Amino acid sequence: MPLGTHNVACSLEGLTRRTIIVGAHYDHLGVGAPDTNGDTIYNGFSDNAAGVGMLLAMATVLAEEALTHTVMFLFFDGEELGLLGADAYVHSPLVPLVETKAVIVLDAGAPPAPPTSWELSGTPGLGEVASEVAKARGWNTRVSQARPNSDYYPFTLAGVEGMLIIPGPDPYEGLTEEETRLLGTVGSLPPAWCAAEGQIPLPDAKCTARLGTRPFMGLDPLTPTRKWGSYLLFA
Numbered sequence: 001m002p003l004g005t006h007n008v009a010c011s012l013e014g015l016t017r018r019t020i021i022v023g024a025h026y027d028h029l030g031v032g033a034p035d036t037n038g039d040t041i042y043n044g045f046s047d048n049a050a051g052v053g054m055l056l057a058m059a060t061v062l063a064e065e066a067l068t069h070t071v072m073f074l075f076f077d078g079e080e081l082g083l084l085g086a087d088a089y090v091h092s093p094l095v096p097l098v099e100t101k102a103v104i105v106l107d108a109g110a111p112p113a114p115p116t117s118w119e120l121s122g123t124p125g126l127g128e129v130a131s132e133v134a135k136a137r138g139w140n141t142r143v144s145q146a147r148p149n150s151d152y153y154p155f156t157l158a159g160v161e162g163m164l165i166i167p168g169p170d171p172y173e174g175l176t177e178e179e180t181r182l183l184g185t186v187g188s189l190p191p192a193w194c195a196a197e198g199q200i201p202l203p204d205a206k207c208t209a210r211l212g213t214r215p216f217m218g219l220d221p222l223t224p225t226r227k228w229g230s231y232l233l234f235a
Contacts, residue, residue, distance in 0.1 A: 007085045008075040009094055012059065014067035019095045021072045021103040022058060023086070023151050024051030025079030048079070050110035069101060076151045079107075086151035090158050097155070102126055103162040105152040113175060115139070117168030122146050126161040140170055 008026070011019070028044025043049070052075060059073050072095065078084030090097070104126075117140040120127050127143040134141045146153060152162030171180040 005077040011072045014070040019070045023074040025076040046110035047108040051106035087154045090154045103155040107150045109166040111167040113172035115167035117170035122163030126163045
């Protein structure tokens with residue numbers, strides 16, 4: 001059944017037509033039954049507005065660079081319905097797949113602090129390259145085989161090198177393992193802000209999201225505390 005939606009693509013031309021695709025899906029889960037606060041919207045901050053934002057930032061930077069290969073920024077739709085946008089592109093590519101050097105996908109990666117490790121899921125060749133790049137920067141990596149967990153996967157079935165990159169489990173930059181655990185639970189708040197276990201102060205609650213459920217906006221900033229085990233805060 002036609003969805004009436006579209007992938008969105010833009011390219012920065014390099015010296016060759018050999019193309020590297022950097023992708024992120026822009027769809028999420030839409031709306032559902034109201035939660036206890038009456039919110040019906042699945043906002044999709046981490047999955048995958050963060051990935052879309054990273055692609056836009058990368059395009060801004062690379063637009064000022066002299067590129068050897070062409071770089072395509074590809075925003076997929078229909079990922080949550082089963083990688084439909086990626087599958088559609090593979091069947092009707094803008095650049096022949098034989099001229100597509102690699103596909104790198106950013107999905108569900110919104111760490112609350114700079115990561116020091118990365119989870120790489122994809123084809124072995126691209127995994128080796130990514131691991132070497134990470135090693136040169138002092139980062140750890142863990143590589144797993146390609147599987148249908150994000151939009152790179154249909155490309156791998158068509159013989160294109162592909163990879164999903166998400167933050168890994170190691171402590172964030174400059175933080176201990178315990179500080180990372182707390183920060184990963186309550187979001188991008190300095191660990192010193194954490195109060196007694198079970199509560200955190202909320203000096204600025206303009207944007208909050210609850211773990212495992214729909215994000216919502218506008219907690220009352222006058223409310224001094226909330227149960228921190230149920231919330232993720234984004235600075």
